[in-house]
Amino acid sequence: xxETIIGLEVHVQLNTQSKLxxxxxxxxxxxxxTNTCPTCLALPGxxxxxxxxxxxxxxxxxxxxxxxxxxxxxxxxKSYFYPDSPSxxxxxxxxxxxxxHGTLVIDFEDGSQKTIRINxxxxxxxxxxxxxxGSISKVDLNRAGxxxxxxxxxxDMRSAEEAILYLKKLHSIVRYIDISDANMQEGSFRVDVNxxxxxxxxxxxxxxxxxxxxxxxxxxxxxIEIEVAxxxxxxxxxxxxxxxxxxxxxxxxxxQETRSMRGKEEAADYxxxxxxxxxxVIVDDAxxxxxxxxxxxxxxxxxRFVNDFAISEYHASLITADLENAHYFxxxxxxxxxxxxxxxxxxVELQGRLSGGVTPSTSPISAVMLGMxxxxxxxxxxxxxxxxxxxxxxxxxxxxIDEVIEKLGLxxxxxxxxxxxxxxxxxxxxxxxxxxxxSGKDKLFGFFVGQAMKASKGSANPNTLNEILQAKxxx
Amino acid sequence: MIxxxxxxxxxxxxxxSLKEELKAKIADNPELNAYIDVLNxxxxxxxxxxxNIQVTGWxxxxxxxxxxxxxxxxxxxxxxxLLAANMSPFGRTNMDEFAMGSTTESSxxxxxxxxxxxxxVPGGSSGGSxxxxxxxxxxxxLGSDTGGSIRQPAAFCGIVGMKPTYGRVSRYGLGAYASSLxxxxxxxxxxxxAAILYDIIQGYDPKDSxxxxxxxxTVSDKLDPNVKYKIAIVPDYVKDASEDVRNAYEKAIxxxxxxxxxxxxxxxxxxxxxxxxxxxxxxAEATTNLARYDGIRYGNRVEGENLKDTFLQTRSKGFGAExxxxxxxxxxxxxxxxxxxxxxxAQKVRSLIQQEYNKIFDEVDLILTPxxxxxxxxxxxxxxxxxxxxxxxxxxxxxLAGLPAISLPVDTATNGMPVGLQLIAAPYAEQTLFNGxxxxxxxxxx
Ligand SMILES: [Zn+2]
Numbered sequence: 001x002x003e004t005i006i007g008l009e010v011h012v013q014l015n016t017q018s019k020l021x022x023x024x025x026x027x028x029x030x031x032x033x034t035n036t037c038p039t040c041l042a043l044p045g046x047x048x049x050x051x052x053x054x055x056x057x058x059x060x061x062x063x064x065x066x067x068x069x070x071x072x073x074x075x076x077x078k079s080y081f082y083p084d085s086p087s088x089x090x091x092x093x094x095x096x097x098x099x100x101h102g103t104l105v106i107d108f109e110d111g112s113q114k115t116i117r118i119n120x121x122x123x124x125x126x127x128x129x130x131x132x133x134g135s136i137s138k139v140d141l142n143r144a145g146x147x148x149x150x151x152x153x154x155x156d157m158r159s160a161e162e163a164i165l166y167l168k169k170l171h172s173i174v175r176y177i178d179i180s181d182a183n184m185q186e187g188s189f190r191v192d193v194n195x196x197x198x199x200x201x202x203x204x205x206x207x208x209x210x211x212x213x214x215x216x217x218x219x220x221x222x223x224i225e226i227e228v229a230x231x232x233x234x235x236x237x238x239x240x241x242x243x244x245x246x247x248x249x250x251x252x253x254x255x256q257e258t259r260s261m262r263g264k265e266e267a268a269d270y271x272x273x274x275x276x277x278x279x280x281v282i283v284d285d286a287x288x289x290x291x292x293x294x295x296x297x298x299x300x301x302x303x304r305f306v307n308d309f310a311i312s313e314y315h316a317s318l319i320t321a322d323l324e325n326a327h328y329f330x331x332x333x334x335x336x337x338x339x340x341x342x343x344x345x346x347x348v349e350l351q352g353r354l355s356g357g358v359t360p361s362t363s364p365i366s367a368v369m370l371g372m373x374x375x376x377x378x379x380x381x382x383x384x385x386x387x388x389x390x391x392x393x394x395x396x397x398x399x400x401i402d403e404v405i406e407k408l409g410l411x412x413x414x415x416x417x418x419x420x421x422x423x424x425x426x427x428x429x430x431x432x433x434x435x436x437x438x439s440g441k442d443k444l445f446g447f448f449v450g451q452a453m454k455a456s457k458g459s460a461n462p463n464t465l466n467e468i469l470q471a472k473x474x475x
Numbered sequence: 476m477i478x479x480x481x482x483x484x485x486x487x488x489x490x491x492s493l494k495e496e497l498k499a500k501i502a503d504n505p506e507l508n509a510y511i512d513v514l515n516x517x518x519x520x521x522x523x524x525x526x527n528i529q530v531t532g533w534x535x536x537x538x539x540x541x542x543x544x545x546x547x548x549x550x551x552x553x554x555x556x557l558l559a560a561n562m563s564p565f566g567r568t569n570m571d572e573f574a575m576g577s578t579t580e581s582s583x584x585x586x587x588x589x590x591x592x593x594x595x596v597p598g599g600s601s602g603g604s605x606x607x608x609x610x611x612x613x614x615x616x617l618g619s620d621t622g623g624s625i626r627q628p629a630a631f632c633g634i635v636g637m638k639p640t641y642g643r644v645s646r647y648g649l650g651a652y653a654s655s656l657x658x659x660x661x662x663x664x665x666x667x668x669a670a671i672l673y674d675i676i677q678g679y680d681p682k683d684s685x686x687x688x689x690x691x692x693t694v695s696d697k698l699d700p701n702v703k704y705k706i707a708i709v710p711d712y713v714k715d716a717s718e719d720v721r722n723a724y725e726k727a728i729x730x731x732x733x734x735x736x737x738x739x740x741x742x743x744x745x746x747x748x749x750x751x752x753x754x755x756x757x758x759a760e761a762t763t764n765l766a767r768y769d770g771i772r773y774g775n776r777v778e779g780e781n782l783k784d785t786f787l788q789t790r791s792k793g794f795g796a797e798x799x800x801x802x803x804x805x806x807x808x809x810x811x812x813x814x815x816x817x818x819x820x821a822q823k824v825r826s827l828i829q830q831e832y833n834k835i836f837d838e839v840d841l842i843l844t845p846x847x848x849x850x851x852x853x854x855x856x857x858x859x860x861x862x863x864x865x866x867x868x869x870x871x872x873x874x875l876a877g878l879p880a881i882s883l884p885v886d887t888a889t890n891g892m893p894v895g896l897q898l899i900a901a902p903y904a905e906q907t908l909f910n911g912x913x914x915x916x917x918x919x920x921x
Contacts, residue, residue, distance in 0.1 A: 273814070
């Protein structure tokens with residue numbers, strides 16, 4: 001029996017206005033090499049100046065994971081030559097990072113929990129991008145110097161599932177405290193996975209293999225499963241020593257395999273030493289106070305939803321896992337509808353109808369629209385069944401709720417006068433059944449309801465209908 | 476040549492003719508090779524600029540082939556300050572490649588001669604600036620000092636050179652050699668001019684994170700040669716210097732005494748530790764500071780067969796021998812397995828040096844030491860790099876400790892070359908430094 005050991009390194013791009021060490025904007029999709037200056041181009045004589053906002057955001061993450069925030073930290077130079085690294089060294093924090101020793105709790109579906117330790121989170125500058133076009137290679141330095149927070153976990157995860165739960169929780173936290181857009185496709189939440197196996201009960205750690213830059217949770221899960229299988233197979237075949245070496249591998253989504261990045265890895269010597277262009281980084285009292293006050297975290301919001309709205313833990317965790325979803329839910333509630341109905345309509349009805357990565361907040365149905373729809377049900381304007389039709393229509397065509405209700409003729413008749421006339425007609429036409437009912441055949445009540453509904457083409461408000469029918473039959 | 480103080484009174488027209496006169500004189504002295512070229516910005520007083528200080532539109536190359544043809548797109552902070560003070564960057568002066576050297580022989584533009592004796596080196600690395608001022612080809616100049624690169628050529632050429640406290644003058648726009656040691660400073664005809672130029676270039680700069688955020692005001696308007704100081708001398712430290720230097724040292728002590736200063740004897744640790752700590756720290760920083768010169772974005776690229784080969788070819792052909800030697804040394808001391816033994820240890824020595832100076836400055840205002848073990852020597856006299864490194868013994872501890880120091884001519888050696896000595900002050904005590912230097916200079920003249 002084997003045990004899987006997983007550690008995760010996540011590079012989160014901090015969503016500051018300007019770069020880490022210069023005032024160039026961090027915005028995306030500008031013309032190549034336009035968001036640059038002497039500092040991020042590493043021109044002779046240019047110097048770095050720390051963006052305090054990046055420091056603040058990194059510190060906020062520390063607060064969110066209950067970590068130690070080092071009131072004094074340092075930057076170091078990490079040397080390597082590559083065209084996308086203009087100074088040929090990355091400014092990072094090796095020896096004393098801003099954040100150390102945090103924890104993050106993951107929740108399993110059965111309600112159990114596990115604490116994953118976070119070793120450190122340090123600030124560093126991103127590289128630019130190399131673009132290869134046939135025999136020509138280009139360098140775009142718009143991204144060079146963008147602030148990153150590298151969050152390094154301890155090797156505490158024991159399955160791909162735990163790794164994904166950790167990543168989702170981490171993703172949720174950085175979104176909640178708004179330190180990153182954390183968009184995996186755009187590369188603002190980049191995951192490197194370290195995987196090894198060992199016989200159960202063994203204490204020592206075996207060779208770890210790094211899998212780099214996988215851009216979706218689903219692929220990360222697959223990559224881990226496939227890499228674990230490869231390592232187990234090598235062990236069972238007696239070729240573990242030869243085949244499993246400390247290296248970086250890429251996950252091939254098409255072939256569903258991990259592949260060595262280089263033929264033979266050169267042992268990199270990054271020659272770290274303290275960055276002499278920057279003084280030590282001091283978090284003063286004002287900044288520390290600022291860092292300590294962070295927005296509500298996913299777990300706290302979940303607890304609050306359970307306590308304030310009496311919804312289930314399960315539903316609360318589904319809604320709060322994603323910040324946009326939680327905001328969506330809160331906006332629905334602001335229309336004064338019941339939380340229970342809001343949950344049903346958000347999770348079951350709307351999310352059940354969405355596919356292909358569309359979320360409630362990116363769907364054509366705004367929180368106000370969905371809340372309004374629930375409100376109309378609660379007001380008795382439409383039936384729940386009719387509301388589903390309205391939702392289908394809105395998803396397809398868009399439009400105004402009340403206009404759509406009108407247009408589809410789904411408005412319930414709650415007008416007692418109209419209903420009384422309609423019921424009188426049915427009772428007159430079925431005098432024999434009325435007599436039978438009155439002599440004790442109670443089951444016939446359903447028959448009268450059905451007839452009346454049919455006559456109203458389903459638009460009768462069932463409550464009103466029941467009341468009138470009961471009164472008339474009692475006469 | 477008129478002094479900077481006198482030049483401050485010149486009219487616009489007089490400045491124009493001064494610059495014309497300078498241009499003609501520079502053109503008449505090509506063999507000196509103090510200037511790489513002579514460009515001018517603005518209508519102010521001409522100040523010669525070392526080739527590692529960025530001036531917009533100028534080809535600023537740090538005396539290196541790898542940057543030949545590179546055009547700086549921005550001004551160093553000191554250049555902005557000069558322009559704001561009605562001074563004109565006027566001419567690029569020659570230097571040792573990337574400020575690594577003590578003779579100005581390693582420039583890709585060829586060596587600069589000592590104007591007092593063309594067979595002798597002008598010192599380095601700011602040899603071009605020193606030679607220009609000494610030859611009457613500049614009113615004043617800017618140099619940079621990492622381990623003595625302002626003070627030593629000033630001493631060799633018989634002018635005044637001043638290194639401010641680390642953090643006093645912005646390094647923004649100074650092509651870096653060793654970030655924690657580099658400072659830009661004035662090179663002038665006399666102490667008062669040095670104070671005037673220092674006042675203009677000093678001050679906090681938010682673009683340089685190591686810049687000192689303090690406001691101690693100007694010094695040149697408060698210069699007072701009559702303040703009496705307690706000045707430390709270090710006889711043990713001086714005993715290995717040449718006879719000329721030791722004689723000058725004795726002479727300066729007598730002059731300072733006669734000017735009413737109190738002289739006390741102190742000891743400094745064996746300078747061999749300074750040399751080790753300095754060359755480890757400086758080369759470690761330099762190896763990373765110079766890593767950006769890879770031929771990818773700017774500078775001279777030598778195309779190779781592949782990326783790695785392009786890096787190799789560009790850097791092998793672009794950098795001279797001394798620069799390559801220091802890059803290799805820096806990489807060695809930072810490499811895994813050696814880092815603790817070299818870099819970390821060097822930083823411990825560095826803090827011991829700082830403590831030692833602090834202790835002395837608890838008791839005294841200034842320290843008097845030689846600038847170099849001997850006067851300007853003939854070209855080729857120091858062919859062994861180690862011997863050259865050892866010639867820096869009196870200047871580098873000042874950089875390691877981040878102190879302000881000023882080199883001024885005190886005597887003439889038997890061979891006719893000037894002998895310079897330096898006064899060293901506590902951090903940020905530039906007023907004391909200039910006052911003491913002015914006192915010595917005044918008394919020597921009088
Ligand atoms: Zn920039």
